[in-house]
Amino acid sequence: xxxxxxxxxxxxxxxxxxxxxxxxxxxxxxxxxxxxxxxxxxxxxxxxxxxxxxxxxxxxxxxxxxxxxxxxxxxxxxxxxxxxxxxxxxxxxxxxxxxxxxxxxxxxxxxxxxxxxxxxxxxxxxxxxxxxxxxxxxxxxxxxxxxxxxxxxxxxxxxxxxxxxxxxxxxxxxxxxxxxxxxxxxxxxxxxxxxxxxxxxxxxxxxxxxxxxxxxxxxxxxxxxxxxxxxxxxxxxxxxxxxxxxxxxxxxxxxxxxxxxxxxxxxxxxxx
Numbered sequence: 001x002x003x004x005x006x007x008x009x010x011x012x013x014x015x016x017x018x019x020x021x022x023x024x025x026x027x028x029x030x031x032x033x034x035x036x037x038x039x040x041x042x043x044x045x046x047x048x049x050x051x052x053x054x055x056x057x058x059x060x061x062x063x064x065x066x067x068x069x070x071x072x073x074x075x076x077x078x079x080x081x082x083x084x085x086x087x088x089x090x091x092x093x094x095x096x097x098x099x100x101x102x103x104x105x106x107x108x109x110x111x112x113x114x115x116x117x118x119x120x121x122x123x124x125x126x127x128x129x130x131x132x133x134x135x136x137x138x139x140x141x142x143x144x145x146x147x148x149x150x151x152x153x154x155x156x157x158x159x160x161x162x163x164x165x166x167x168x169x170x171x172x173x174x175x176x177x178x179x180x181x182x183x184x185x186x187x188x189x190x191x192x193x194x195x196x197x198x199x200x201x202x203x204x205x206x207x208x209x210x211x212x213x214x215x216x217x218x219x220x221x222x223x224x225x226x227x228x229x230x231x232x233x234x235x236x237x238x239x240x241x242x243x244x245x246x247x248x249x250x251x252x253x254x255x256x257x258x259x260x261x262x263x264x265x266x267x268x269x270x271x272x
Contacts, residue, residue: 004108007035007036009040009112011074012074013073013074013076014118018140019115023035023037030174035087035089041067041093042097042121098121102128103128110135111135111136113138115139115141130270136167137270140267152236155182156182158184159185160194182209182210183199183209184214185214186214186222224259
């Protein structure tokens with residue numbers, strides 16, 4: 001069965017509205033694709049897990065309430081958002097561990113939308129979405145105002161890497177919907193040949209793009225350069241490959257994906 005829906009993963013009530021809003025825009029961009037909202041209820045009473053994991057989940061209740069409390073809060077925000085927006089959205093809830101539950105629920109997903117995590121469940125969900133589902137992920141930042149549009153001007157952060165190629169291929173429905181595409185190549189050759197591959201991929205879909213070759217300044221992180229260029233061209237979204245070296249490595253050494261997700265105020269389409 002072909003992937004045919006956008007799934008917004010709602011693990012935190014505080015970020016649910018933002019995630020749903022961006023997910024709805026993404027669904028509307030590609031022919032009113034069906035939208036579902038998923039909450040995974042990590043209930044320690046129903047988990048088969050090590051004692052340490054069980055204890056950790058129980059300790060969370062002191063700060064975040066029980067798993068049932070978190071579910072009720074997320075569902076309440078979802079219902080308020082649906083009432084306000086008038087959107088037709090299917091509600092899904094799954095009790096179990098994050099990874100297996102997410103994999104089970106996104107089998108028909110063309111895209112997984114998930115907000116910047118602020119608790120353990122959403123952090124685990126983001127990791128599982130990127131590394132375990134085989135689906136493209138739309139990362140929704142939670143700091144600062146969101147752009148008023150999505151996909152009108154998309155920036156592709158290009159490196160000739162497997163992850164970037166997969167990101168472009170799997171997000172092609174959204175690239176086809178874009179009014180303007182800009183390719184940003186940071187610290188690459190300025191001969192233009194480094195972008196021949198991506199230009200060829202776009203041309204196969206009858207798409208064209210502007211190309212910007214830029215250099216990082218002394219001491220500037222590549223992620224900062226990507227984001228400053230995206231701001232310069234007034235982009236409203238980014239497409240990029242995710243975690244070439246793995247999440248832990250990038251967290252320790254400040255990899256590009258980790259830093260983009262930490263700093264971005266734009267939604268990011270990405271694929272590992």
